Amino acid sequence: MNNFFNKSDLSRQDADKIVSETLNNCDDGELYLEESKSESILLDDNKIKSSNYSSDLGFGFRAISDEVVAYSYSNEISKDSLKSSSENLKSTLKSIKGTYNHEIPKTNKQLYEDINPIEQKTLNSKLDVLNKVNDFLRKKDGSVKQVTASFSGEQKSIEIIRSGGESITDVRPLIRFNVSVMLEKNGRKETGVYGIGGRQSYDDYLKNDNWKNVCEEALRIASVNLESKPAPAGEMKVVLGPGWPAILIHEAIGHGLEGDFNRKKTSAFHNLMGQKVASEGVTIVDDGTIDNRRGSLTIDDEGTPTERTVLIENGILKGFMQDRHNARLMNTKSTGSGRRENYRHIVLPRMRNTMMLSGNQTQDEMIKSVDKGIFAVSFGGGQVDITSGKFVFNCTEAYEINNGKIGSPIKGATLIGDGPSILKEVSMVGNDMLMDPGIGTCGKAGQGVPVGVAQPSILIEKMTVGGTKL
């Protein structure tokens, strides 16, 4: 456990007093203390290009009354600094009075171990793995022209102090290992990227020389792309592979089901609760409670234990994701989805691990049923316009489907669709649900937070593919 008060002139009693006195006439709020230690080590162009260590410490003080949120942060944990933040909050909220809600659920579960992954593996052994990755890939294929490999690790300790002195703590490890490879053959260059990670130590992910599998997957994607033809342009059937392609779910409907946009009625979903928004057989949950996953949290950044929130059940819209602020204004409960990038940012309702559950068809059946379309296996990233509901995601590995058979690989292309209607186009749901490898970061309002996704193979009847071939 981190002690935020032993290096400061601010005692816990002082902090409790200032917090209680500031939040006394507010509806909600808390003092959020955070210390993070992080590293990133990068091999690039045959060399260790950078090794960076970072330590960050600070607090964010929040007071909420009615619809108004006042926030102040500083990276100086001291009595003066906290007092000046308190004055700042009070002056914003001076004319609005609230009643503090002391209720906050408790949990005894812990979804990850209290470790510092950075210190669990020596720098030398990390450098060693990165050099092995470089040698392995360059030896394996003569057309490898560039290799980039990196480790990033973090330990984040947080403490939340609420009015009345209640304190809630969490220590969160997070690591990621990434390999990117560029091939050049006959004047063509293509890249392939793959990575793994989650809330365990580096070695939990690198058992049995698992780094080799990561290298081989990156190499395989790059090799496929070297043979790729221009992608088609226009509306067609799309088969999505299991796992990471679930960023479709994240973009198409996940963001639209976050509480803030629905309270403000700016989401394309705000008036669809209880209605059919997806084909029968489509069930989607957002789950923060899976052990060691990148998107999992024992408690969210407001102190609420995370849960498995059902968003869509058998095609019907069932729930939104809520933080305390939006939940209160919408007369419901927090789903443990209140998150922030760090102490510099305000809490927003965010996704954790967003998953479409398995159905009972096979990927084979899907491919066989398509006369003309594409089969998309791997993706770069996506984006959504919450209000119009339009979303995109970029293929990094995809193939043509002709007469029920997988054909040539096609160049990376953007796929675009309409969130509220796309899931009604899902005509088959596979029995092969898979979690992503633990690499996702979601951006919202300038804040990035680690997330996960999962889905089985699915067949979408109609989607626009943004290639160049008409």
Added chain:
Amino acid sequence: MVKDQEFLKLKASYCLDLAKKMGATDASVTVGHTISETVNFRNKNLEASDRSDGLALSIEIYIDKKRSSITSSNLIDKNIKILVEKCYETTKITPEDEFNSLPDKNLLAQKLKNLDLYDQTRFENEKKIEYLNELEEVASEPEKIINTESSFTENKTNFILANSDGFCDGWKKSSFTASSVTVAKDENSMERDYEYTSCRHLADIKNASELGKKAAEQTIKKLSPKKIGSEKINLIFDKKIAKGMLSVFAGAISASAISRGTSFLKDKINQQVFSKVINVIDKPDIVKGIGSKYFDSEGVNSKTLNLVEDGLLKNYLIDTYNGKKLNLQSNGRSGGTTNLYFKNGNISFEELLKNSSKSLYITETIGHGSNLVTGDYSVGAAGYLIENGEFKYPVNEITIAGNFKDMFKNIILANDLEFEYSVNSPTMMIEGMTVAGK
């Protein structure tokens, strides 16, 4: 108040001395302080206020050709000492890299002209609230506008960059930014759009009601969009999208992408990469410029660069490390471009619209579909169908695709360049790109 130069210099030299004492052969330190205050409005009411006060420190330690770095927000001397020790120990076991070094001394900058980047005016939160009140009053006036969100941010920064070769300099800068996001609704659709303004001096900020009016108008214009068929068509890029092409170009000519061989513009110096009428300039010394700099993030003097002359690629963006690798001298672009822009074209905006009987005017792109290795481009888009120079109807849920190598050679620019941001472009037309729709 933002911390003064003396305080930052003191911290920087404390770090340098420590590093030297421990045995570092070279070191470089950046210390910065930022104070930022934001007020947010929603539907004509105060929604949030946010104050941040942050110090930041980054140290790079060299032991001959070994290098590693450390960053922190905790500037207490005791903590700095622990970090410098940790950084030194890490550097010792980091492998050598022959290209690691501080910048060449003769390239280091001396401040000459005053660029007027700091306005000490404090715009109290009450004043921000007045501004936002006026903005939202106008933005929410049209019946079809159902939600308005706006914000005003005041930002003051000071920093010092110091290295063991004796360089020690920095500057204060301020920025004032206002934005308005509006949501409009009709019987067929709901749409959102935004408008923003940013400047170094408060006096230059756009009028609140103009900003709100423009955001609302743009949003309403997007309502009831249609999806069009898939076809080859001429695209006209609104300025705010056209400037994105320049950012892609800057990424592709960064010395890092060139030296790693991961750019579609590698080995293209003195070759035709744009059509003959295109000129691209990066100018660091624009007075009050949003991207203006006295020197780059290593202290190297940044001079105006003609990146593209008559369509020929003339310069890469070079930092010390990648410069040494490419056997080129740094041109003061560690940390990227400064004020980057296309020179004006020869025809007016109206003439550009009338240039073809049918074209698509792009006001928005979505997704990250730019591949700098291959030059392939594919993104989601929205805009308007234009026939004979007239806006016909809004278009949505389409993609646009091509390859930058071809696209750059088919650019036609209007003559409506304005210096509003750090990257600026006139309205742009690109012929013969693929649109995927129905």
